[in-house]
Amino acid sequence: MSMPFTQPPAGRPTRLRRACDVPGATVSRLPLYHRALGTLRDQGIQTVSSQRLAELSGVTSAQLRKDLSYLGSFGTRGVGYQVAYLHSRIAEWLGAGSDLDVVIVGIGNLGHALASYRGLAERGFRVIALIDIDPSRVGDTVNVGDGTLRIRPLGELLDAARRAKIGVIATPDAAAQSVCDRLVEAGIRNILTFAPGVLNVPSGVEVRRVDVGLELQILAFRERQHRAVSA
Amino acid sequence: MSMPFTQPPAGRPTRLRRACDVPGATVSRLPLYHRALGTLRDQGIQTVSSQRLAELSGVTSAQLRKDLSYLGSFGTRGVGYQVAYLHSRIAEWLGAGSDLDVVIVGIGNLGHALASYRGLAERGFRVIALIDIDPSRVGDTVNVGDGTLRIRPLGELLDAARRAKIGVIATPDAAAQSVCDRLVEAGIRNILTFAPGVLNVPSGVEVRRVDVGLELQILAFRERQHRAVSA
DNA sequence: TAGATTGTTAATCGATTAACAATC
């Protein structure tokens, strides 16, 4: 998936910020820009203005320019941004190119869906191990991006996780904390959990939670809110 | 799932804010508090301090008290909060109790996992229709919370969606916008999408996006960041 | 009363927006 880097616009000294200076809100939008740029590139479009790119990403042009300014200055005044160049620079920031290994724990309906989700490989993630506690599932094979993986028993979690950089928890809520502890024990410092419970982790470990029920509850609240205002 | 409301602490005039005054950041934490309170209640615990509840929810006690203050004042100084009472009040705000109907479009691995996810019914959502474009899937039945549903063809989306309040898009990215348009056409004003693309919707329609790839990319960025700082 | 804990205020922090000088 490595694209040859396009030349930067003119020989300007591209000053890069330290990663720790980039605000969290900006980081969470970089993947949106990256994706929009990929689409433009696939359409053969070479140049894009902050206006247009912002539109495609669902933000304002001021916000887009501000976000990019934390990474450096990649555009050309009066012209815009080189699509392929900006795309590859953001990819670099996001760490694409150097594939990150992922282990998934809990291969029920959701874990299964995640394991076989093509979007992961596209974004530079490689699922290297599937773990489940249920003996009736252990040994089954699952199609992942570029091949198949055998579901392995919980006892092999520690070993499998040692080779991964990211752990995904797709178990029922009751098991999440104990799985989390084992992942941390294996040296994992980045965890994505789909269990609604709050996880306790030592400092230095990043946890992100995806909670479908929570998202729906927020929508439900807004729905009520809307009704209340118009009533 | 309706619990009898516990009495409010003393006959204090419980002033409620208008829903539109509650900040977004607060709204997105209410489900966390609600869940923690449910756990406490199930353990038979009757009273809880902001300190303890905050711990269980992964926030600070100051933030918890501030958040609750937007909804009214439900605690007793020197004592804390009545678990069952606060739980039911937050439930009320979140609109639980009045089940909201959900239609899911795109019944691949992910849509299947969502349809059979028990967490939805627990939080007051009822899946009432499953739609897919693939003729080989149409007619299959899927176990949802309290029964089974037959997968229906795309042509029935409009009809099915008219009876729902929330639409969930679990299709590939390419189909998401067109599905979204039809949901809006059917009168849906709240959409949860799992496709990474940005959706264009008329104003008044709420969209929330869950993007697993994006979450992983953010973790990957933090991982690099960590390495860069310690290097 | 003395100890505990809320609800609220004021201060801080971070993120967004608007505007424009720089410059292609």
Added chain:
DNA sequence: TAGATTGTTAATCGATTAACAATC
């Protein structure tokens, strides 16, 4: 040069935190 568009500054907005008076 004239028109366009960036990168940055300053102003605004919203969210978090700390501290404490109110009060059980």
